[in-house]
């Protein structure tokens with residue numbers, strides 16, 4: 001039965017807090033340092049106002065689009081998220097199955113708690129694989145072979161993980177993987193019995209994407225593995241090498257600068273994710289929606305552009321597409337739903353965003369995704385001066 005109190009992404013955010021210990025909900029909701037960028041992602045969407053149009057014939061309204069030749073029911077995909085296992089045992093397959101039903105694409109994280117092969121079984125045609133350039137190139141090559149073996153056609157390179165982030169909420173909790181609540185968090189965790197039971201029994205709290213001796217790495221083993229394989233040296237040469245070897249689509253995630261976007265195109269990227277990792281990596285940088293226009297200019301139609309960070313409403317997707325994104329992605333919204341109610345709740349998040357997106361398209365008077373352009377913005381954004389009028 002549908003919970004009538006949950007009608008928006010923000011309702012799911014609040015509801016997920018009741019399921020997760022504070023330490024885990026802070027990990028999910030939080031961002032780097034002062035969280036300025038994280039907040040800006042949402043605030044800058046809110047600051048963009050739209051023009052309502054009236055008396056437009058909307059009978060043929062169609063929300064579908066394509067990304068790299070693949071049909072989507074609407075311009076929305078699931079951003080890669082590691083560690084979905086710590087929110088709900090359904091983890092990646094639950095979200096991936098919902099993505100298939102919603103006509104979307106699930107991007108599996110290189111840091112997932114569940115293996116790429118397991119997800120490929122449930123979403124063989126709706127799956128992109130994120131990869132990382134590990135310090136040991138043989139590890140990267142073996143991962144790419146796995147992706148090829150399960151039929152993945154699109155690889156997403158993590159371009160923003162070379163440096164280390166600082167998330168102060170996690171530091172205050174002493175968050176580790178696997179989660180070991182400090183004494184101050186014991187009481188809070190005890191009030192979340194279903195989560196606590198899973199944690200105590202260790203169910204699914206693995207980094208199932210990597211194995212030793214035929215069993216998934218435990219989180220502590222994976223932490224050691226990642227620490228020794230983190231690669232601050234990953235660079236465009238690695239990307240160019242991969243481009244020459246990988247015949248499928250190649251996309252790069254974590255681009256926030258027009259020069260980097262132009263370089264990605266020169267190196268053969270088919271797609272570019274404008275992403276600041278939801279403000280989880282580096283703070284004090286702009287919202288993704290603010291850098292999108294400069295990246296669209298720099299790319300000049302030579303690659304598809306996608307955007308994530310702060311998508312919480314259907315009209316946010318309308319805004320991103322109108323400013324040049326082929327599709328938007330959401331991360332936290334799907335994780336909030338997963339934590340709250342597992343797979344049915346993830347279905348519901350797709351449904352909420354689809355209804356809101358369709359409604360917003362109608363109100364701005366557009367019947368097809370291809371027609372969304374800058375004419376939909378009210379006031380300033382519609383006729384933004386190219387030069388400052390202030391002296």
Ligand SMILES: Cc1cc2nc3c(=O)[nH]c(=O)nc-3n(C[C@H](O)[C@H](O)[C@H](O)COP(=O)(O)O)c2cc1C
Nearest residue numbers: 079080081082109111277278308309310330331332
């Ligand atoms: C819990 C969590 C885990 C994430 N893990 C990854 C990851 O493994 N790889 C990656 O490229 N991005 C990761 N991200 C960032 C998302 O892919 C995406 O960029 C971000 O969540 C978008 O912002 P939003 O959460 O405001 O939608 C993660 C985000 C969250 C919330």
